[in-house]
Amino acid sequence: MIRCLQDLLERAEEARAHRQAHRAEVLVCAGTGCVANGSMEVFAALREVLAKFGLDSRQVGVTGNGACLCGGGRSVVVKHIGCHGFCEMGPLVRIDPEGLLYCKVKPADAEEIVEQTVAEGRVVERLLYRHPVTGERYARQDEIPFYAKQTRLTLKDCGHIDPHRIDDYLAEGGYRGLARALLELTPDEVISEVTASGLRGRGGGGFPTGRKWQLTRQSPAERKFVVCNGDEGDPGAFMDRSVMEGDPHRVIEGMAIAGYAIGASEGYIYVRAEYPLAVKRLREAIDDAEEYGLLGDNILGSGFSFRLYLKEGAGAFVCGEESALLASIEGKRGMPMPKPPYPAQEGLWRLPTLINNVETYASVPVILAGGAEAYRRYGTESSPGTKTFALTGDVANTGLIEVPMGMPLREILFDIGGGIRSGKRFKAVQIGGPSGGCLTEEHLDLPLDFDSLSEAGAMIGSGGLVVMDENTCMVEVARFFMSFTQNESCGKCVLCREGTYRMLEILERIVEGKGELRDLDLLEELAETVKDGSLCGLGKTAPNPVLTTLRYFRDEYIAHVVEKRCPAGACRALVRYRINPELCRGCGLCARSCPVQAITGRRREPYVIDQDRCIRCGACINACRLEAIEEVAQ
């Protein structure tokens, strides 16, 4: 039990000494991505091999001071850690203190890792990251270009500490921001510090966080709430998931600081149902924090009490909207309410409620522990600090990154992301999910911050960056997002419910080659109407993907409606498949894979596709080993 600052510092020192006492730490990533790739099997294999070396597996990985390994006199631990962000290369295993990173590790590699690296200090070359373009290998994690250009503040501990162990977080200076807030500052001073840092809401809107806290503090009420929005629903975004899974205490600490600042003693974390691991880790972390006295009554002897509860979502994208989220916590249908009143005045059960996103809360301990000025050293004047992005799609290195605000898109895509995969040409990057927009080559030098993006018609949103290459059809991308928002519209506002439906119909017509030129004007008109006539952010931003693609890729729309041609060759109705007779050797694999028997031919002679029968499913393209089947324009 930690009752005062002295206890906290002692406990942290103990935890630090404990970590340093290990001869080596073998850290196995246990984020959703690596688990899917089999990291739990790798973890089990590593423990087994270490046990074979004379280490009691109970001592390994649980507490320190285990039996020694090869005369070093100090123990080796195997631990689970949170997401490293380099999901594509998983399962990832990091070896400390050397800071080595092994990629795509298989259970069979465990023996070599223990024998070579842990025991002898030698690097296993073949497990190192190899740059897909230059072919160069990197041993240390921080030398890999993917990491070298990042600045990790909120993700600092993600991938280094065991999210199951509160001691690991304490060893890295955890809960020191809370201690400073509770013991050295008044609530108003905490708010001033957050205001001075210039932190803006990381959930998408970019509203100044300090201002929001101030408004909630000023609302007179006996009871107030702190709510964390962990309903990260934007397709292509997983930053919040990684933080909740990999460093749950950072979110809890941020929320406790917020509770002190606004005068609330209760909080809710709302996590979407699709993130079971985040739910589990947060539950454990809340229990541990309570056990340590860092949540509960009279925290650190300050007289401030704070309790946290976890609420699981049930699958509704619109619940990412704050008033809908609050309705969902109350057990109702998650439908947005008109504003004002804002949650700061009337939120949960009509009481003043502060609602921020996961990353915003996770940034708060950094600001309180290090001071606003240190935080402002990163980022730009109007958007200080760092931002996490989920870099995905057709880019060589996909994963979770954190960079200073204002970094140009080019550096993110080409230096960190390693460029477009398989040598194709860059076409666009979709930013901000279904509320955001598409940026093109002309925007590559645009600094990524709140203001420059909204000028370009896009928004940072929650931070999904989906990279698209020349084979992606932008009209089809617009259709994809429209079908997403149409499906997720809660139906309350007529213009959102019906307008998105009509827009989707038009887009479907266009990708099927049945569009007309006047459809483009109609799309623009509908887009403006849906924006004007919707209550919440879902409807207000739903037309953005259509508007930005119309703005930057109008010629693609025109090709679809006038020439009935898809320049990217992606729209199935507008392409046909053809077997190149010069490459086909008549093996018949394609004919066997065809579900509608559209392919016929004689063995060892070129086969042909019956265009009337073909449903363009692509099965034959995958089946052909000679790449003899091509997509051509109709």
Add this chain to the structure above:
Amino acid sequence: MHANPIAPAAAEDVEAAVQRIVRSTPARRMDLIPILQAIQAEYRYLPEAALRCVARELNIPPATVYGVATFYSQFALNPKGKWVIQVCNGTACHVRGAKRLLDALNRRLGLTENGSTTGDGLFTLEIVSCLGACGLAPVVVVGDKVHGQLTEEAIELLIDHLEAEEGQGEKVEEAGREVRSR
């Protein structure tokens, strides 16, 4: 032949189970969603009798319970199959070919509609938006296991594996092999 896994639950059993679930919570209005989640975890859907019982226990109109049950995509009013296969169609998965996986699954299982279940009650196929595993796109979740960087061949193998496990379909040579794409 094993018992049909999607046979509707008997009403009196449902009643007892719902009461047990409701009474394990403080039974406030705000507990409605967790209660429905617990019922669905037990029955793989929300039987009508359960919805009525929840309304009585929480003292709210059945229409309100029905409203919540139909609002959230997690809840099903019809029995789901033993294996729920969720094909992620988030942006990253979409760009990397989720549609092809979906088509392959539909063909293989003989399904056409999103959320439909095979006649033997083994598989339910659902399209979901982002599962947050974008780095592994395209992603399919079966039960609670995430399978990433999937190809059409790998997904076929996965179904073979599950069917073999159920003692159905032909034993396939690869079936025992771990299904993981390169």
